[in-house]
Amino acid sequence: MRSACLALTLGLAACGQQPDVVPTQSAAAEAKPVATGSAQVAMPEKPFQALGTEPFWAVEVLPGQLRYSDPENIAGTAFAATESREGSGLRYSGMLNGQPISLMVQPGTCSDGMSDTVYPWTAVLTKDGHRLQGCARKR
Structure with missing residues (x-):
């Protein structure tokens, strides 16, 4: 089984594709899935923007601070933040x-659901006890 996994991995690598699983050291251990394409994506450097729809929100991430904005506060409100x-x-x-x-920003392709834009990071904003899903991009 291990040699079959290794052969599959090498075959996919030769074709320029990433395997869906990584073989483990122990033949008895299960293979663990890994995200394809997103594992090599570095985290964004500041400044960058996270945004979501329904409800619309945006957070600009700057050194040492965030700027939150929404349709009722287009200019946004800046505040200190830790990373x-x-x-x-x-x-x-x-x-x-x-x-x-x-x-929370993590590597992984993301769609805002309203456009054809594909973002390189996912985002989750927790505000007022609500978790809002979104995406992030370099600004």
């Missing part, structure tokens, strides 16, 4: 109008 690594992604946390807010 921490979580797994393959980055979490930005701060306080907006006295309430905690966080933005």
Whole structure:
């Protein structure tokens, strides 16, 4: 089984494709799936933007701060934020109008659902106790 997985992996690599699974060291262990295409995507350098639809929101990520905007606050509100690594992604946390807010950005292709734009990162904004799905891109 291990040699079959290795042959499949080498065959896909020769064709320029990434395998859906990575063979493990132990033949008894299960192969673990990995995201294809997104594993090599580096995290964005600042400034970058995360955005979502329904409801519409945007967060500009700047050094040491975030700027949150929505249709009712187009200019946006800037506030201090900390950055921490979580797994393959980055979490930005701060306080907006006295309430905690966080933005989690991870590698992975993403669609905003309203255009043909494909973004290189996914985003989840947690604000006012709600989790809002979105995408992120270099600004």
